[in-house]
Amino acid sequence: MTTCIALLRGINVSGQKAIRMAGLQASLSALGLADVRTYLQSGNVVFRAEKADAGRLAAAIRARIAQDFGHEVAVLVMTAVQLDQIANANPLWPKDGGDEKLFYCTFLFEPVAASRFKVLQLPAAEGEQALLAGNVVLLHCPHGYGKTKLNNNYFERALGVAATTRNWRTVLALQALCNGN
Incomplete structure (x- = not known):
């Protein structure tokens, strides 16, 4: 199984x-x-x-x-293997850890070409970062997700696909559940 x-x-x-x-x-x-x-x-x-x-x-x-x-x-x-790949390879997550509430994953329901993501005029505030990794947009929102314009609705509109977003704490908790913890 x-x-x-x-x-x-x-x-x-x-x-x-x-x-x-x-x-x-x-x-x-x-x-x-x-x-x-x-x-x-x-x-x-x-x-x-x-x-x-x-x-x-x-x-x-x-x-x-x-x-x-x-x-x-x-x-x-x-x-769980796919989630592990996302959780273990996030280049935005500091190697020594960070505030899990400032990092997010926007999971896209359909594939999006990297070239399509690259041409977006991201409405990022100072310090915010967004990277496309497969079917996931990895986000760092140092001012908090409630203040960013790089939210779930933005990516759904800009990319034309359904999406759902989870904070990094949730991603790590799901990874732990998958590994029996």
Whole structure:
């Protein structure tokens, strides 16, 4: 079995698309996913699956959420190996650590050409950085995510793809959950 992560976009935000994590765990377990665990209330799920077909898993999870909770939710699935690659190779994260609340990953639901990202006129404030690494935009927001214009909505509009953003603390916590911690 393969350990996977599902990132759900926009649940439990300001009372919208409310889903209790215990209910979500039960719902996804009923799909045949094993060892379903959640992190926080914002749609972070770690599970084991017989086949790691990200597209099929995302579609099945999306359909199950619609059936069980009545919400249309965008779902991104990746393997623990893919998450490890992101977490272990972030060039913006200081080698001696840093404030996890100032680093972010915007996960893109579709591939974007590096050339397309490169030509963006990023509305970055002083000290802010954004790099495209595969299907993830790595961000350093030294003034805080609440103040940056390099937010999830910006990247969705500028790149024309759905996205969901997690802070670095969440990325590291999901990595730890995948590794049994």
